[in-house]
Structures are given as C-alpha cells and as structure tokens.
Amino acid sequence: MADDAFTIAGEELGSRLILGTGGAPSLAVMEAAIRASGTDMCTVSMRRVDTTTPGSTLDMLARCGVRVLPNTAGCRTSHEAVLTAELAREALGTNWVKLEVIADEQTLLPDPIELLDAAERLVAEGFTVLPYTNDDPVLARRLQQVGCAAVMPLGAPIGTGLGIRNAHNIELIVAEAEVPVVLDAGIGTASDAALAMELGCDAVLLASAVTRAQDPALMAAAMAAGVTAGRFAARAGRIPRRHHARASSPVHGTAVF
Amino acid sequence: MTLTVNGKAMQVPAGTTLHQLMIMMSVSANGRGSAAAVDGVVAPRSRWENLELRAGQHVEILTATQGG
Numbered sequence: 001m002a003d004d005a006f007t008i009a010g011e012e013l014g015s016r017l018i019l020g021t022g023g024a025p026s027l028a029v030m031e032a033a034i035r036a037s038g039t040d041m042c043t044v045s046m047r048r049v050d051t052t053t054p055g056s057t058l059d060m061l062a063r064c065g066v067r068v069l070p071n072t073a074g075c076r077t078s079h080e081a082v083l084t085a086e087l088a089r090e091a092l093g094t095n096w097v098k099l100e101v102i103a104d105e106q107t108l109l110p111d112p113i114e115l116l117d118a119a120e121r122l123v124a125e126g127f128t129v130l131p132y133t134n135d136d137p138v139l140a141r142r143l144q145q146v147g148c149a150a151v152m153p154l155g156a157p158i159g160t161g162l163g164i165r166n167a168h169n170i171e172l173i174v175a176e177a178e179v180p181v182v183l184d185a186g187i188g189t190a191s192d193a194a195l196a197m198e199l200g201c202d203a204v205l206l207a208s209a210v211t212r213a214q215d216p217a218l219m220a221a222a223m224a225a226g227v228t229a230g231r232f233a234a235r236a237g238r239i240p241r242r243h244h245a246r247a248s249s250p251v252h253g254t255a256v257f
Numbered sequence: 258m259t260l261t262v263n264g265k266a267m268q269v270p271a272g273t274t275l276h277q278l279m280i281m282m283s284v285s286a287n288g289r290g291s292a293a294a295v296d297g298v299v300a301p302r303s304r305w306e307n308l309e310l311r312a313g314q315h316v317e318i319l320t321a322t323q324g325g
Contacts, residue, residue, distance in 0.1 A: 020324065021323040021324060021325075024323060027323070043324060043325055044323065045321070045325060046319040046320070046322075047322045048263040048264070049284060049291060057322050057323050058289070058290045058321050068321070070321060073324050083299065084319075086299045087319050088321070090302060091291050091321060092290065100325070207325050
C-alpha cells in the first residue's frame with residue numbers, strides 16, 4: 001500500500017487531501033481540522049488587510065507545518081486573477097497558485113474564457129498553475145495544453161455539498177489527463193471524497209464540507225479516511241458490475257437431498 | 258496628500274513611502290504574508306523603502322487570510 005506518492009510539478013505532497021481554510025468559525029477550529037485531516041497543503045485567500053482580525057492565518061498554518069497555496073478567489077476577470085496571483089507570490093514567496101476566475105456570485109462557476117486566458121498568462125510568468133475548472137473535459141484539455149500543473153474540476157458548485165454531479169465527465173477528464181486531477185468543490189461528505197478517488201482523481205480539495213460541518217475536526221478525519229479508501233479501491237480494481245447474481249461459494253459439490 | 262488605500266481616502270504626509278504606509282496599515286516590518294499594488298501594478302517588497310507615493314494614487318494592500 002506504500003509507494004503511492006502524489007506529486008504536483010515534481011513536488012511530493014504527503015496527503016491526497018488538500019484543505020481550504022475558508023468558512024471555519026475560528027482559527028482554533030481550523031487548526032484542529034487541519035491536524036485531524038493529515039493534509040499537507042492548505043489554501044488561503046488574498047484580501048485587504050484588516051487590523052481588526054485577530055490572529056494570523058499564516059502563523060497557524062506554519063504551526064501545522066503545511067504548505068500554503070494561495071488562491072485567486074473572488075476574481076472575475078483574467079486581469080484581476082493575474083494581479084492577485086502576482087501579489088500572492090510577492091506576499092508568500094510561492095509561485096504556486098490555485099487559479100479561480102468565477103463568472104458570477106450566484107453559481108460561483110468558473111468563467112472558462114477568462115480562466116484559460118489567465119492560466120496562459122500565469123504559466124508564461126513562471127507560475128505553477130492549479131486551475132479550478134468546470135467538469136468539462138475539453139476545457140481541462142485546453143488548460144493542460146497551456147501548461148497548467150494540474151486540473152481541478154468541480155464536482156458541484158462551491159459550497160453546495162451536492163457531491164459529484166457528472167461522474168462521467170470526471171472519468172473523461174481523468175482518462176486523458178497527463179497532469180494530476182484534483183476534484184475541487186462540491187464535496188459534501190466522506191463518500192463523495194471516496195467516489196472522487198474511485199473515479200481516478202489524484203486528490204481532493206475541499207473546504208466547506210469540513211469547515212461548516214457540526215464537528216469540523218471529526219469530518220476532516222472522515223474525509224481523510226474517505227480519500228484513502230477511494231484511492232485504495234481505485235488501485236485495487238473493482239469487480240465489473242453484473243446484471244445477475246454470481247455465487248461466491250463453489251457451485252460444484254453441493255449436496256442433493 | 259490624499260491616497261486611496263484599500264478603497265478608502267487616507268491622509269498621509271507628502272513624501273510618504275510605501276514602506277511607511279505599510280507600517281501605518283499595521284503590516285509587519287518584514288511584510289511577510291502581505292503585498293501591495295500601486296495603481297494596479299505590484300510593488301515588489303525590495304522597492305517599498307524607496308517608493309515615494311504621489312497624491313491621488315490608489316494603493317491596494319492585501320494579506321493572506323482564511324479562504325477556499
């Protein structure tokens with residue numbers, strides 16, 4: 001079961017669960033969830049400085065020993081996303097970015113035109129680009145072609161907890177991916193995370209499902225177990241589905257009464 | 258002079274540098290976790306000390322916070 005390293009852009013990550021830090025009621029709750037999840041990388045957002053906010057997200061993440069992945073959440077255009085990524089690189093000293101360019105506040109769905117443009121520009125600037133994208137195999141292909149280090153299709157819109165609405169598309173994305181596929185957004189509970197891994201995804205990124213759970217740390221542990229279970233199942237190779245029963249006990253040698 | 262800092266008008270002495278503004282905005286001296294853009298262009302930390310701001314400029318100062 002060992003020897004199953006997960007790498008992005010040549011860098012090994014110690015867990016296939018990536019945790020977003022948005023939505024937690026406090027830094028202490030977030031820290032407990034991070035520790036329970038065993039994650040190796042957490043996302044952060046870039047926002048205007050607010051001197052009234054207590055505590056430091058970065059200090060907490062440093063205590064947990066996790067890698068920090070800045071995102072461009074809230075950006076609506078390629079221009080905004082590129083500038084935000086540049087600021088994040090300056091602030092955090094990392095050229096990794098979770099690229100988000102959303103179309104509207106109602107759906108929070110990625111805007112594919114702006115997303116692809118931003119990805120291309122950021123790759124040209126030397127960023128390691130991890131784009132949050134639609135569950136669209138063609139867009140995933142185009143994102144890889146412009147040099148993204150991973151593709152991160154949604155299971156369902158951000159924060160909905162609806163799970164994986166189009167498993168077939170996720171399988172299509174996985175089938176032709178040459179970079180890691182990270183199921184990002186829509187996860188509601190541990191079985192959703194397990195399904196993502198069973199479909200062949202390399203990792204899962206989630207936030208709300210943990211941070212807004214009644215017991216975030218316990219849900220974080222559940223997600224870690226779900227990801228591990230799904231990964232093992234994907235590697236083990238499931239039995240084919242059959243229409244009719246197939247006995248598991250020997251059919252020969254049954255007694256005749 | 259008046260600047261627009263994170264969307265709000267702010268009075269600062271003439272000749273204020275970006276470094277001084279960052280301290281006024283309670284950004285730690287080494288700036289870890291924070292970054293600034295002046296009129297929509299990223300200002301690298303190495304330039305903060307010498308970057309004198311001009312009246313009317315728009316400064317965005319961002320920091321890493323909990324998020325998705």
